[in-house]
Amino acid sequence: MGKRVGMEVAIAAAEAVALCNIDVAAVYPITPQSHIAEHMADIIHDGRIDAEFITVESEHSAISALAGASAAGARAYTATSSQGLMLMHEILPIVSAMRLPVCMANANRAVSGPLNIWNDHTDIMPQRDSGWICLFTENGQEAIDLSIMSFKIAEDPEVMLPCVVNIDGFQLTHMIEPLEFPSQAEVAKFLPPRKPFAQLHPDNPISMGCFAMPDTYAETVKAKEEALRGSKKVVTRVFAEWAKRFGRKYNVVETYRAKDADTLMLTMGSMGETAATAVDEMRKAGRKVGLVKLRLWRPFPVEEIKAAVAGCKTLIVMDRAISTGGAGGPVATDVKSILYGEKKRPRILNVIAGLGGRDLTVGDFVNMFDLAKKKKDEPFEFYGVRE
Amino acid sequence: MIEIRWHGRGGQGAVTSVEMIALAAIEAGKYAQGFPAFGPERRGAPVMAFNRISDKPIKIRSGIYQPDVVVVLDPSLVGLVPVTDGLKPGGILIINTSKSPEEIRKKLNYKGKLFTVDATRIAREELGVPITNTTMLGAVLKATGVLGLTSLKSPLEHRFGRVASKNMSAMKRAFNELKIAKAA
Numbered sequence: 001m002g003k004r005v006g007m008e009v010a011i012a013a014a015e016a017v018a019l020c021n022i023d024v025a026a027v028y029p030i031t032p033q034s035h036i037a038e039h040m041a042d043i044i045h046d047g048r049i050d051a052e053f054i055t056v057e058s059e060h061s062a063i064s065a066l067a068g069a070s071a072a073g074a075r076a077y078t079a080t081s082s083q084g085l086m087l088m089h090e091i092l093p094i095v096s097a098m099r100l101p102v103c104m105a106n107a108n109r110a111v112s113g114p115l116n117i118w119n120d121h122t123d124i125m126p127q128r129d130s131g132w133i134c135l136f137t138e139n140g141q142e143a144i145d146l147s148i149m150s151f152k153i154a155e156d157p158e159v160m161l162p163c164v165v166n167i168d169g170f171q172l173t174h175m176i177e178p179l180e181f182p183s184q185a186e187v188a189k190f191l192p193p194r195k196p197f198a199q200l201h202p203d204n205p206i207s208m209g210c211f212a213m214p215d216t217y218a219e220t221v222k223a224k225e226e227a228l229r230g231s232k233k234v235v236t237r238v239f240a241e242w243a244k245r246f247g248r249k250y251n252v253v254e255t256y257r258a259k260d261a262d263t264l265m266l267t268m269g270s271m272g273e274t275a276a277t278a279v280d281e282m283r284k285a286g287r288k289v290g291l292v293k294l295r296l297w298r299p300f301p302v303e304e305i306k307a308a309v310a311g312c313k314t315l316i317v318m319d320r321a322i323s324t325g326g327a328g329g330p331v332a333t334d335v336k337s338i339l340y341g342e343k344k345r346p347r348i349l350n351v352i353a354g355l356g357g358r359d360l361t362v363g364d365f366v367n368m369f370d371l372a373k374k375k376k377d378e379p380f381e382f383y384g385v386r387e
Numbered sequence: 388m389i390e391i392r393w394h395g396r397g398g399q400g401a402v403t404s405v406e407m408i409a410l411a412a413i414e415a416g417k418y419a420q421g422f423p424a425f426g427p428e429r430r431g432a433p434v435m436a437f438n439r440i441s442d443k444p445i446k447i448r449s450g451i452y453q454p455d456v457v458v459v460l461d462p463s464l465v466g467l468v469p470v471t472d473g474l475k476p477g478g479i480l481i482i483n484t485s486k487s488p489e490e491i492r493k494k495l496n497y498k499g500k501l502f503t504v505d506a507t508r509i510a511r512e513e514l515g516v517p518i519t520n521t522t523m524l525g526a527v528l529k530a531t532g533v534l535g536l537t538s539l540k541s542p543l544e545h546r547f548g549r550v551a552s553k554n555m556s557a558m559k560r561a562f563n564e565l566k567i568a569k570a571a
Contacts, residue, residue, distance in 0.1 A: 005413070006409055006410040006412075006414065006419065006421075008406075031427075032425075117426065117427065118425060118426070168448075170422075170426075171425075171448050172448075174422055174423060174425060175420055175421075175422045176410065176419075176420065176422065177413075177418075177419065177420050177445075178413045178419065270448045273447065273448050274446070274447050274448045276446050277447055357425060359450050361449040362449070364449075
């Protein structure tokens with residue numbers, strides 16, 4: 001097992017990728033991802049790994065360059081945030097349709113406007129339907145582990161899809177905390193070189209990402225959809241192999257003190273830790289509360305969520321984004337949808353909180369649990385927002 | 388768990404202070420966090436940075452609003468920003484100032500535990516610059532006992548290379564020259 005070190009999480013994310021034998025990185029800097037971009041550039045410039053760093057002029061170019069590199073057979077990496085991710089939007093579904101296993105870190109940050117550089121999940125939500133595998137991390141260690149695992153998941157012959165690892169901006173990226181790294185040799189054993197299914201090469205010309213007429217487009221979409229849904233099996237398998245090799249266990253849906261809870265809260269990302277501390281405090285006071293933490297956002301782990309919330313009376317779904325003009329937060333909308341057909345389902349409260357870096361303390365999570373005592377349910381409500 | 392809030396001005400290295408404390412604590416086998424007040428960096432403006440140190444894993448991702456310890460790197464911030472805000476009863480206030488502890492107590496109308504040290508003078512004499520972030524580490528170690536002086540050696544060497552020993556000297560002097568104010 002690797003040595004325990006103190007390190008900033010953004011630097012650690014770049015160091016983790018440096019263990020993954022990547023061929024190409026194209027990273028355009030943006031707050032709060034900048035330290036990943038700078039450190040990745042340093043690692044490659046210093047010759048610590050044998051890879052190309054492409055200094056692109058925008059995020060649109062970064063993801064486009066990586067589509068080309070990945071099609072040529074390279075293991076390709078980028079990192080971005082907020083407006084950068086929004087600028088990539090056009091290319092994201094093309095990368096997944098071409099079945100290119102590009103991996104990306106997203107330092108979650110609010111989307112403009114108004115301009116705001118702080119943390120929430122409004123940047124990743126508009127990318128929800130882009131066909132990327134979408135993972136969330138709760139702390140720095142998970143940022144390291146999932147960054148390494150993302151390549152193995154994405155490149156699996158049953159998957160061949162891009163993967164984005166969400167690392168909450170500032171809350172995680174700018175935090176110095178204790179971390180453990182696997183050794184280069186251990187990662188090399190876990191993650192062998194990529195074996196592309198198809199590859200652009202001048203000696204053997206092929207076409208990729210072609211034009212599709214109405215008689216083939218739908219089939220392509222369906223094939224991608226089936227691959228994305230099927231990737232959950234591979235995610236679970238890779239998590240199991242990681243646990244065996246490195247001792248840290250991951251599940252697509254995590255639960256915390258949920259077994260006998262009558263009220264559960266569902267979170268994604270770094271807020272899960274603060275919420276866990278709130279649950280500990282409330283348990284001490286005799287309240288039957290627990291947590292469900294969504295690690296895999298896409299593909300949506302339907303069966304695992306159903307199993308995790310079965311038996312609870314009230315489910316509070318916390319969203320750090322809103323589907324503007326829609327039925328509520330994107331997470332709650334999906335959760336409600338999959339439970340609609342269930343005979344026994346919990347009452348669901350949707351809380352929109354922590355937008356644009358609005359801080360949430362342990363006390364705030366206790367307050368959110370108290371919302372379950374309310375008699376009248378709204379479709380969703382904003383927490384801690386002034387009228 | 389002990390929570391520390393650092394007040395400085397952008398460019399004075401408050402973030403380096405929290406980094407040094409966090410790295411030293413982690414190297415000593417503890418759990419720790421070091422982080423800036425999230426947002427854009429502004430040279431010269433009043434800024435804050437934070438530490439959490441614990442013997443158990445830390446599962447809190449929010450800011451620090453009720454610190455156990457407040458450290459002020461820049462004397463000009465006293466009376467300018469509310470440095471005692473949220474300081475826990477029984478908490479510790481540590482200020483870089485050439486003034487007497489009693490003068491500071493009066494100026495802040497603060498009755499709790501108070502320590503002062505003339506870190507700017509020490510930094511000028513030991514480092515040749517009035518940058519007090521590493522000097523004030525010594526004051527924090529002495530006032531809180533959270534870590535030993537030697538625990539900072541490796542993080543300082545890693546960060547400052549050949550000038551690490553000067554920073555160590557400045558830190559040790561602040562450790563030795565820290566004054567405690569008479570109880571109010």
